[in-house]
Amino acid sequence: MEIPGYVQAVLEALEAAGHEAWCVGGCVRDALLGREPGDWDVTTSARPEETLAVFPTQGEPTGLKHGTVTVKTPGGPVEVTTYRIDGTYRDHRRPDSVIFTASLEADLSRRDFTVNAMAANLRGAFRDPFGGREDLRQGILRCVGDPDRRFQEDALRILRGLRFSASLGFSLEPGTAAALRRNRKLLGEVAPERIQVEFFKLLPGKAAAQVLRTYPEVFGVFWPELLAMVGFDQRNRHHCYDVWEHTLHALAAAPEDPVLRCTMLLHDVGKPASFTLDKQGVGHFYGHPAVSRELAEGMLRRLRCGTDFRETVVRLVEWHDRDIPRTDKAIRRALRILGEEDLRRLIQVKRADNRGQAPEYWGRQEELDKAESILDRLLAEDACFSLKQLAVKGGDLLALGLAGPAVGETLEALLERVIDGALPNERGALLKYVQRIRTAKGGKKGT
Ligand code: ATP
Ligand code: MG
Numbered sequence: 001m002e003i004p005g006y007v008q009a010v011l012e013a014l015e016a017a018g019h020e021a022w023c024v025g026g027c028v029r030d031a032l033l034g035r036e037p038g039d040w041d042v043t044t045s046a047r048p049e050e051t052l053a054v055f056p057t058q059g060e061p062t063g064l065k066h067g068t069v070t071v072k073t074p075g076g077p078v079e080v081t082t083y084r085i086d087g088t089y090r091d092h093r094r095p096d097s098v099i100f101t102a103s104l105e106a107d108l109s110r111r112d113f114t115v116n117a118m119a120a121n122l123r124g125a126f127r128d129p130f131g132g133r134e135d136l137r138q139g140i141l142r143c144v145g146d147p148d149r150r151f152q153e154d155a156l157r158i159l160r161g162l163r164f165s166a167s168l169g170f171s172l173e174p175g176t177a178a179a180l181r182r183n184r185k186l187l188g189e190v191a192p193e194r195i196q197v198e199f200f201k202l203l204p205g206k207a208a209a210q211v212l213r214t215y216p217e218v219f220g221v222f223w224p225e226l227l228a229m230v231g232f233d234q235r236n237r238h239h240c241y242d243v244w245e246h247t248l249h250a251l252a253a254a255p256e257d258p259v260l261r262c263t264m265l266l267h268d269v270g271k272p273a274s275f276t277l278d279k280q281g282v283g284h285f286y287g288h289p290a291v292s293r294e295l296a297e298g299m300l301r302r303l304r305c306g307t308d309f310r311e312t313v314v315r316l317v318e319w320h321d322r323d324i325p326r327t328d329k330a331i332r333r334a335l336r337i338l339g340e341e342d343l344r345r346l347i348q349v350k351r352a353d354n355r356g357q358a359p360e361y362w363g364r365q366e367e368l369d370k371a372e373s374i375l376d377r378l379l380a381e382d383a384c385f386s387l388k389q390l391a392v393k394g395g396d397l398l399a400l401g402l403a404g405p406a407v408g409e410t411l412e413a414l415l416e417r418v419i420d421g422a423l424p425n426e427r428g429a430l431l432k433y434v435q436r437i438r439t440a441k442g443g444k445k446g447t
Contacts, residue, residue, distance in 0.1 A: 001031045001120050006075025007040045010055075011122045014080070017054045019046035021080075022104060022119035022127070029115045032136055033168070042080045043107055043119060047100060051080050066098055083107040089153040092186045105129050112150065112157045113164065114142045139170045147179035155186035159198040162215055166205030180218065187221045195222055196303040203261040209252035212265070216244070222303070225295050226265075228272040235283030240358040243271045250356030255348060259309065263316040263345075264352050266296040293318040312342060320349050324371045328383075331374050332419045335385035340375075347372055384418050384425040387411055391427040392434075400434060410434060 003011070003023055014021035021044045027037035044051060051069040052059045059080075062070040067082035085106050086095035101107065104119060104127055111117040114132040126133075130144050141164055143150045143157075151158050158180050165172060172180065187195065199222075202208055212219060220227040232243040241249060251264040270291025276284050296317050300310040315338075324347065325334045334343050347368055354364045384390060392414060397407045414430050417423040423433055 001028070001124075003031075003120070003122070004040065004075060006073040007042070007078055008122060010042055010071050010073065010078045010080065013054050014042070014044050014046055014051070015122065017046070017050070019044050019050065019054075020104065020121075021046075022121045024108070024119045025111065025116050028118045028120050029132070029136065031120075032118075032133065039076070040078055042078055043083055043104065044080055045083055045102055045104075046080075048082055051082070055080075067100060084110070086110050086153070092152060092155045092189045093191070094154070109144060111144055112154075112160055114144055115164070115170075117144050135173075139168070140173050141165055141168075141170045141176060142173040143176045143179070147176045148183065151179055151183040152186065155183065156190050156194050156198065158184060158187050158218060159190075159195060159202070162211050162218065163198045163202040163205070166202045166208040166211040169205075169207040181215070184218045184221050187218070192222070192302060192304045196305060199303065200258045200262070200305075203251075203258055203265065204256040206256065208261060209248040212251070213244075213248050223299050225269050225299055229269060232272050232275075233283070234271075234285075235277060235281065237282075238357075238361075241356070243268055246356045248356075250352045253355035254352035259312055259316070260345060260348055260352070262300075262309075262313050263320070263349050264356075266299065266313065267292055267317050267320045267349070267353065269295045269299075289318050289321045292320075312345070315342065316345055316349050319346055320353060324350055324368060326367060326371050326374065328374060328378060329419065329421055331371065331378055332383055332385045335375075335378070335383075336415070336419055339386075340379065343375065344372075347375075384415070387415055389425070390415050390418065390430075391425045392430040396427070396431060397434065400431065400438070402434075402438075 007023065011021045011023070021042055023040060024043040025041050027040045030037040046054065048061065048064050048067050048069055052061060055069070055071045058072045060070045060072065062068055062079075067084050069080045071078045071080055083101050083104055083106065084098045085101050087097035087099055089095055108117040108119060108127065108129055114130040114135045116132070117128075117130050118132040119127040135142050141161055143161075161172060161176065161180055164170060202211065205211070216227060216230050229244040229247055230242075234241075234243060234246075239246060247265060247268055250267070251261055254260040254264045268288065270288045270293070271285045274285045274288040274291050276286065278284060293314050297310070297314050300313060319338075325331045331343075334346075338346060351365060351368050354361060354368070382389070390411065392411070394407050394411065397410055402410060414423065414433070417433075418425045418430075423429060
């Protein structure tokens with residue numbers, strides 16, 4: 001296992017001061033998997049104040065109560081936490097207290113899963129008291145200790161288990177899986193912000209669809225709206241899957257990105273509530289994007305998602321079923337409303353939605369290719385689709401004698417005409433048009 005230089009320096013400094021120091025948790029797991037660890041955590045026998053004494057200038061007491069000192073290094077911050085065990089848990093969320101200990105093994109035993117409970121030091125020593133390395137080799141997630149107890153101590157571990165399963169593609173050891181299901185209701189007592197963090201790390205995972213398919217009732221604890229989709233027969237020969245299966249196929253086909261994956265998860269959540277059956281016994285879902293949008297809005301608010309994230313997702317949900325624009329004019333209009341980033345996302349959403357249908361419909365991808373190539377060309381040509389790009393500015397109109405709200409209104413009208421192709425985006429032509437209109441209006445007033 002290769003420990004980066006800046007982390008080695010932290011371990012060396014702690015050892016030089018007579019303390020034990022080990023890399024621990026996610027970084028050891030990821031390094032053994034040959035993945036780039038997101039961050040390197042260090043666990044040490046040093047008490048927090050002793051750690052601060054080793055790093056008098058670089059150390060910051062970020063979580064002293066839990067024994068954590070963040071050491072700022074040129075390579076990035078390293079969290080150094082004192083060996084600790086957790087006190088009793090009364091609320092299924094946080095330990096009532098933490099107790100520092102002199103034993104690395106005790107510290108490893110408080111960790112959630114065996115693959116997260118391994119430590120490695122500078123000299124290549126390795127501690128793995130719960131068989132994490134073997135579980136890693138077999139692709140298994142297993143609680144450290146009794147799974148019921150561990151999920152009851154901290155119910156967030158339920159979602160963490162599914163998160164690691166989705167991102168690593170591991171399966172849950174049967175005892176861990178059964179306890180996870182049994183204790184799922186406890187997730188209801190976890191702060192929505194913590195659920196949000198784990199859930200949006202789960203969605204981009206390569207096995208996210210499979211995890212959602214296997215454990216819908218767990219996600220239903222915080223998003224019961226999802227459960228209405230499970231097994232919902234669309235009664236329509238254009239759909240080979242029920243609503244939930246279609247959703248999962250579409251989700252799996254979307255890029256590994258939280259916005260796109262979340263949009264796919266929610267795009268049809270309004271279908272069950274919009275279902276109607278016609279005289280021929282065929283199912284329809286008229287107006288479902290608006291219902292999905294409404295539900296998605298509430299679901300994302302409940303998890304305390306950021307405003308930008310929420311607004312982007314609900315907009316994509318609302319737009320997902322519209323025909324994709326395939327002419328210059330229509331693409332410019334869509335660009336004006338959505339902007340480049342969201343229009344590109346919408347194309348991805350429509351691609352994924354289509355991939356979630358039976359293969360005989362996949363030919364639709366060509367329409368999306370066409371939309372994308374028009375979009376690329378328009379952007380390469382610097383096509384005008386916003387006021388910022390319009391060849392005439394407010395100042396030009398003031399100089400012509402316009403004032404007040406007429407300035408903004410005229411700019412909007414000009415943009416509209418440029419987007420529709422009725423006027424070129426050229427200053428001279430646009431100003432001439434403004435003058436002509438004003439004369440015409442002035443003439444009318446005079447008569
Ligand atoms: P990531 O790749 O997302 O950083 P990670 O495993 O490093 O994954 P963190 O949330 O950074 O996860 O936590 C670091 C380590 O702390 C974990 O590997 C695990 O050993 C321990 N840990 C974190 N949260 C819990 C928890 N709720 N219960 C028990 N142990 C936990
Ligand atoms: Mg981590």
